[in-house]
Amino acid sequence: xxxxxxxxxxxxxxxxxxxxxxxxxxxxxxxxxxxxxxxxxxxxxxxxxxxxxxxxxxxxxxxxxxxxxxxxxxxxxxxxxxxxxxxxxxxxxxxxxxxxxxxxxxxxxxxxxxxxxxxxxxxxxxxxxxxxxxxxxxxxxxxxxxxxxxxxxxxxxxxxxxxx
Numbered sequence: 290x291x292x293x294x295x296x297x298x299x300x301x302x303x304x305x306x307x308x309x310x311x312x313x314x315x316x317x318x319x320x321x322x323x324x325x326x327x328x329x330x331x332x333x334x335x336x337x338x339x340x341x342x343x344x345x346x347x348x349x350x351x352x353x354x355x356x357x358x359x360x361x362x363x364x365x366x367x368x369x370x371x372x373x374x375x376x377x378x379x380x381x382x383x384x385x386x387x388x389x390x391x392x393x394x395x396x397x398x399x400x401x402x403x404x405x406x407x408x409x410x411x412x413x414x415x416x417x418x419x420x421x422x423x424x425x426x427x428x429x430x431x432x433x434x435x436x437x438x439x440x441x442x443x444x445x446x447x448x449x450x451x452x453x
Contacts, residue, residue, distance in 0.1 A: 300348065301348060301374070304344060304345070304348055304350070305378070307341070309331060309333065309337075309341055310341050310344070310345060312331055313327055313331070313338070313341055313342070313345065313351075314345070314350060314351070314367060314371070314375065316330060317351060317365055317366050317367045318367045318372060318375065320366075321354075321364045321365065321366040322364065322365060322366075323356070323362050323363060323364050323365070324338045324339050324342060324363070324365070327342075327365075342365055345365075345371075346365075349368055349370050349371060350367065350368060350370075350371035350374065351365050351366065351367055351368055351371055352365070352366060352367075352368040352371075353365045353366075354366075386428055386431050389424075389428055390425070390428040390429070393421055393424045393425045393428060394425065396421055397418070397421045397422070397425065400414065400417055400418060400421065401418075
């Protein structure tokens with residue numbers, strides 16, 4: 290059982306590792322689209338999009354329905370389980386980044402304490418401090434991005450509720 294679960298997790302992570310598939314998921318999480326629309330947005334061929342969609346369908350990330358008008362065609366969207374997976378991964382990543390922020394802050398505190406107490410020399414302090422500060426800035430930028438994304442989702446949800 291455990292090997293099967295590990296294999297499925299590995300399959301999902303490989304699936305989501307592809308930047309084109311992540312872009313497709315991103316587009317489909319906000320609006321249903323047909324392969325031609327996705328191909329135009331991604332600037333890749335329709336057959337390439339269809340290969341990605343086939344994988345996403347096979348792994349239950351996306352679903353499709355037939356749009357009958359003006360001519361019958363498939364329209365794809367992110368499935369409920371797919372959206373739950375994306376939300377869960379996003380939440381886990383946020384927790385990870387928050388933990389990393391705490392670790393980096395603690396490393397900076399230890400570095401400064403060690404320098405003040407004379408446990409490390411100025412050269413080591415001057416070498417390590419900028420690297421830690423850069424890591425901290427990157428993590429802060431990720432946190433700001435997360436906040437902006439959450440606010441954008443709220444605005445979209447509010448707009449969709451108003452339209453209904």
